[in-house]
Amino acid sequence: MNSSATIPVGISACLLGLEVRHDKGHKHSRYCTGVLSRYFQFRSLCPEMGAGLSAPRKAMHLAEQGGELRMITTDGRRDYTDLMQDFITRTMPSLAPLRGYILMAKSPSCGMERIRVYNDDGNVQHRDASGLFAAALQTHYPLMPLEEEGRLNDDTLRENFIERVFLYDDWCQLREQGLTAQRLIDFHSRHKFQLLAHCQKTYRQLGPLLSDLKSRPLEDIAEEYIHALMVAMKKRVSRGAHVNTLQHLAGFLREGLSDTDRALINEQIEAYLREEVPLIVPMTLLRGGMRKVPQPYLEKQGYLSPYPDDLGLRNRV
Known part of the structure; x- marks a missing residue:
């Protein structure tokens, strides 16, 4: 193994300190930027920004409609699923060189697991979904190691x-x-x-x-x-x-x-x-x-x- 060279690893952009979250904030991970960056060459992506949304923007969650997961604003007024799926389709082939991916937890796009899914009444139906982008990563690259940043504290x-x-x-x-x-x-x-x-x-x-x-x-x-x-x-x-x-x-x-x-x-x-x-x-x-x-x-x-x-x-x- 060539441990002297940096390894290409994907990461949610907010974890690098970029102000891309819905409230124009970030979730800077000092462990990623201060420790792992010595060996990982990070490629950052924010799927929601990549899909054409702005920062700040309305908060979103996953909702189940007609047996399908949709990514909609929490007030139910806008559905961004098609924009996200278009971004996923365009982006997935370019991620093949990556050796791993560090995702932002609880996100309707990047959350790896335990994501809440709501019904039309705004009530939680279940809590076992993955964000749309994270789910696509697991499907397209089943061998690629994925982890949520918060779990790296364990x-x-x-x-x-x-x-x-x-x-x-x-x-x-x-x-x-x-x-x-x-x-x-x-x-x-x-x-x-x-x-x-x-x-x-x-x-x-x-x-x-x-x-x-x-x-x-x-x-x-x-x-x-x-x-x-x-x-x-x-x-x-x-x-x-x-x-x-x-x-x-x-x-x-x-x-x-x-x-x-x-x-x-x-x-x-x-x-x-x-x-x-x-x-x-x-x-x-x-x-x-x-x-x-x-x-x-x-x-x-x-x-x-x-x-x-x-x-x-x-x-x-």
Whole structure:
């Protein structure tokens, strides 16, 4: 993975401090602009402004009319659904280079989930919709990692999203270079311990899938593989799953390390399981062991360095 280059990631424009909201305000995310911008090259969009609306403008919400979601002003006087759908149709193809997207929560255009849907009487019917733009993103780019900015305040969700962005970037680089059997095997080899941590069931399924790459067209196998992988990567990793993965990795170093070094690594893995230390502690000891016992196979593992260390994500999980 090329972590020295910035990765193209979409973002709701208000999160960059642009005054594009209905009240001509913004929702500047200092974490995005101050931390993630070191590694993400943000492409900002405000779907409502892109659809031709002004700022300020009437507040809008989603309403269900005739079995269809419509984006209308809260006073019910204007319907902007067609303008939004036209913007979506024009814009979606240009978003293919993106490796992820950070969305503004609760928005009838950008909200990823839990968006309220109203009936004609102005009462809430349900709260499980996605904004029109966010829903289109999920449909057009099902592999692309999406997250709401507010959820990035959760240590686990933040780490999960950023890990998926870097992994998806690696996959996109593979596709740009050209899909070959060897590149697919190499990709799986780099990320297999990340997969093991996220979902043992999928880990056990994808190995056999790649065991005979001549059984079906390579493109079909690759598509089945990456869809299963990205679904698995959305799952939160439990401490027990991390411990299992750490112990697998430590097993590769068993023969070359001293009894003292092995004991220290195992002690800190157990301390992590007891929630006494963060994940970075046993991870750092494993890396130290690899300097003493060179393991080319382990050095390529994305699990050990899924993103740049200075993001500090494993100090909090």
